[in-house]
Amino acid sequence: MAQSDENLANLDLNGLRAEIDDIDQALQSLIIRRTKVVQAVGAYKDRVIAAGGKVKVPYRPAREARIMRTLVDRHNGAFPKTALIQIWREMIAAGTRLEAPYTVALCRNADGVDCWELARLNFGCLNEIVEFDTPREAFYALEEGRAAVGVFPKPELGEAQPWWTLLSDDSPVRIVSKLPFGGRPVGRGEQTEGFVLAAIELEESGDDRTLFIVSLPNEISMDTARKKIANGIDGSAILGFSADETGDRRFVLVDVPGFFCNRAEVFQRALTDQGLDPEDLSVVGAYGVPIPEDALS
Numbered sequence: 001m002a003q004s005d006e007n008l009a010n011l012d013l014n015g016l017r018a019e020i021d022d023i024d025q026a027l028q029s030l031i032i033r034r035t036k037v038v039q040a041v042g043a044y045k046d047r048v049i050a051a052g053g054k055v056k057v058p059y060r061p062a063r064e065a066r067i068m069r070t071l072v073d074r075h076n077g078a079f080p081k082t083a084l085i086q087i088w089r090e091m092i093a094a095g096t097r098l099e100a101p102y103t104v105a106l107c108r109n110a111d112g113v114d115c116w117e118l119a120r121l122n123f124g125c126l127n128e129i130v131e132f133d134t135p136r137e138a139f140y141a142l143e144e145g146r147a148a149v150g151v152f153p154k155p156e157l158g159e160a161q162p163w164w165t166l167l168s169d170d171s172p173v174r175i176v177s178k179l180p181f182g183g184r185p186v187g188r189g190e191q192t193e194g195f196v197l198a199a200i201e202l203e204e205s206g207d208d209r210t211l212f213i214v215s216l217p218n219e220i221s222m223d224t225a226r227k228k229i230a231n232g233i234d235g236s237a238i239l240g241f242s243a244d245e246t247g248d249r250r251f252v253l254v255d256v257p258g259f260f261c262n263r264a265e266v267f268q269r270a271l272t273d274q275g276l277d278p279e280d281l282s283v284v285g286a287y288g289v290p291i292p293e294d295a296l297s
């Protein structure tokens with residue numbers, strides 16, 4: 001029972017296994033207790049939803065990001081941090097599923113890439129993953145509450161009909177997380193990155209980036225737009241651009257450091273100061289900055 005680290009070397013195999021059995025029992029009791037608390041959170045969310053009447057999506061990625069960062073910060077010993085995160089991923093995904101049904105929507109990009117491995121690792125072994133034929137269908141499943149979350153491949157610059165043009169101020173669906181968040185799958189899916197979409201409110205995780213879509217007149221070359229956006233907003237990156245059907249303007253997806261939910265005017269002003277004169281600007285998501293690879297080793 002609760003042997004000191006030094007004493008472990010004096011135990012025989014049976015003694016060591018008895019020690020492991022005790023630890024497993026304590027861990028399992030804590031999982032049982034944690035699940036009861038998660039269910040109480042679910043009941044709390046039910047009351048809030050009953051008052052507000054929205055579709056119930058229990059997933060709270062900002063809270064999950066805080067939990068994962070805390071785990072990594074306080075860890076020590078030989079057990080790998082990526083595996084530690086994975087244990088919590090399973091626990092969180094299985095518990096969240098008790099709060100409300102949980103289907104994960106997937107779609108492929110034009111190159112046939114999907115985020116199946118990332119989705120399975122992040123949303124656990126129990127949640128159903130449904131692959132849709134097109135990003136549009138996956139997106140509608142989220143809007144209509146047929147799926148709780150969707151994992152869409154990271155946009156490619158210049159791809160035809162990018163999925164992110166489906167996002168708008170009129171839709172409750174937003175980009176809410178970036179995957180992988182804490183550790184990549186080994187082998188298949190290792191190079192893949194994706195964004196999680198869900199019809200939930202944006203919340204701050206303490207270290208976030210914000211995504212907005214701006215429409216610019218087509219006369220402004222992509223190069224000019226890129227330079228002016230970079231000059232106007234420190235640390236910004238352009239993730240995608242597309243021409244719209246009428247062809248006189250293009251949409252640009254911009255990723256900026258910080259949490260700027262409901263603060264589109266900040267970007268509007270920064271771009272106007274650069275002489276870009278944006279026609280339309282919507283904040284379409286925010287995500288917790290993933291844990292860097294070197295913090296996981």
Ligand SMILES: C=C(O[C@@H]1C=C(C(=O)O)C=C[C@H]1O)C(=O)O
Pocket residue numbers: 038041042058059060061063064067091092093095096099
């Ligand atoms: C329990 C909650 O619901 C979900 C489950 C979480 C967990 O198991 O810790 C964390 C965030 C949510 O995705 C919560 O919102 O706190």
